[in-house]
Amino acid sequence: xxxxxxxxxxxxxxxxxxxxxxxxxxxxxxxxxxxxxxxxxxxxxxxxxxxxxxxxxxxxxxxxxxxxxxxxxxxxxxxxxxxxxxxxxxxxxxxxxxxxxxxxxxxx
Numbered sequence: 001x002x003x004x005x006x007x008x009x010x011x012x013x014x015x016x017x018x019x020x021x022x023x024x025x026x027x028x029x030x031x032x033x034x035x036x037x038x039x040x041x042x043x044x045x046x047x048x049x050x051x052x053x054x055x056x057x058x059x060x061x062x063x064x065x066x067x068x069x070x071x072x073x074x075x076x077x078x079x080x081x082x083x084x085x086x087x088x089x090x091x092x093x094x095x096x097x098x099x100x101x102x103x104x105x106x107x108x
Contacts, residue, residue, distance in 0.1 A: 005083040012076070012079045012083050013079075014042075014043035015040060015082060016075045018035050018036065019035060020075055032065060032078075033062050033065065033082075037051040037086075038051050040083065061085060065082075
């Protein structure tokens with residue numbers, strides 16, 4: 001189960017602030033994701049440029065957004081969930097790397 005990140009997480013605040021000046025509910029899921037990732041990557045920046053379209057994390061967040069009614073949520077709620085999705089993905093990727101190392105160590 002996905003547990004939303006804390007409202008006090010600096011990345012959540014940065015994403016909510018990055019979406020706030022725009023009519024973000026009218027943006028595409030890809031553009032919301034690109035803006036959110038730029039805010040997560042550089043939470044202290046004030047003039048963020050959306051991450052490039054080829055960033056591998058965009059697909060993950062777009063899939064999440066298209067699977068829920070994100071336009072009915074507040075910017076804070078969307079931000080919390082997007083940070084949680086990315087954290088979960090990172091955690092699962094780290095475990096996969098560990099398991100692959102265990103398997104490769106067992107072959108030698």
